Structures are given as structure tokens and as C-alpha cells.
Amino acid sequence: MKKNRFLIILTISVGLFLLSFSLSYQLITNKSEDNKIAKIENNKLENDDKNVEIIKEEEKVSPNTIIEQRILYKECGDLIVTNQTPSTDIINMTKEKYENYLTNKKPFLRVISFSSNKIVTWGEKEHLCNKHFIIGEEDGKIAVFKIGEDGERLLHKIFVDYPVELLMELDRDEIKKGIRVDSEEELSDVLENFIS
CATH class of the missing domain: 3.10.20 (Ubiquitin-like (UB roll))
Structure with missing residues (x-):
């Protein structure tokens, strides 16, 4: 009886060993085949990538820009x-x-x-922007100039009743050089000093 038990256990053990060995062998061979297939697919993709041309649309000015x-x-x-x-x-x-x-x-x-x-x-x-004014002289009279696109003085208004000759010499020199003012409020204040 003991021999029979021993033979049964030995037979089952050998059977299990052979079964596990064959399953392991199949798994290993399947893995290597999967790896071969994966390598072939990767090579194919790499070759396809080399043949793919990437087209990038160039930025252009549109009506909505x-x-x-x-x-x-x-x-x-x-x-x-x-x-x-x-x-x-x-x-x-x-x-x-x-x-x-x-x-x-x-x-x-x-x-x-x-x-x-x-x-x-x-x-x-290099010049002033068009937010500024210049108080200066035009035809011997006090005048106000705006600043043009290229920094040139554009005649805005002449005060015909206020000749530059009637001003004190210091004021006359300043007017001939041109007095820069930075806003319409400042323009009114400075003109008030000369024409009041």
C-alpha cells in the first residue's frame, strides 16, 4: 500500500512537472514570437514615419487680424x-x-x-507725439501749432490781435523758440498768460 501511494504521488508529481514545463515553454516561445511581431510592426511604423510629410499651414494676415x-x-x-x-x-x-x-x-x-x-x-x-502743442509765432502773431505725423508743426490757430512784438523780450524769445505744452488744459493756461 505504501508503494502504491508512493507511485501515485510520484506519477502525479512527474505529471505536474511535465505540465508546468510544457506551459512555460509555450509561454516563452509565444513571447518571443510577440516580440518579433512587435519589432516588425515598429520597423514598419518607423519606415512609414519617414515617408510621412508634415504640412504646416503658414500664418498669414486675415481680415480679422x-x-x-x-x-x-x-x-x-x-x-x-x-x-x-x-x-x-x-x-x-x-x-x-x-x-x-x-x-x-x-x-x-x-x-x-x-x-x-x-x-x-x-x-x-525722435520727435513729439500728436498729443502736444507748440505755442509759437506765425506772421508776427502768437500762434498754436499741432504736431504732425512726422514731427512737423501744423498751424492750428493764429491770434491775430496779439502780435509778438507787444510781449516782453523774455516772453518773445520763448515764443520764437516755441513753448511745448502737453495738454489742452495746459495750452489754455499758458495762452492766458500771453493774451490776457
């Missing part, structure tokens, strides 16, 4: 920021074409950022 123009006026230190929509002649321009356009039309400006949603430009000018 906002153009932000920042100009620093060095004489007064003012930074004027304006937003505008593009004119029809620059719609569909790429960044490079727009930069060439600026070089020809507004050489003092340069592009800081460019996208189809918003373009930001920067420029500097």
Missing part, C-alpha cells in the same frame, strides 16, 4: 499704442512679406510678433 502698433516718441517719452484692422493690400501676406511691406512703407516699424490673430509692431520716433 488685429494689428497693434506701438510707437515710442523719444522727445516726450510717450508710448502710443493703436489697434487697427488690416488694409486690403496686406491681407494674405506672410510674415516675411509683411516685414518687406513695413520696410518700404514704414521703415521705423519692426514686427515683434506675428500670427493670423494678432500682429504687434514696434517703432521709435
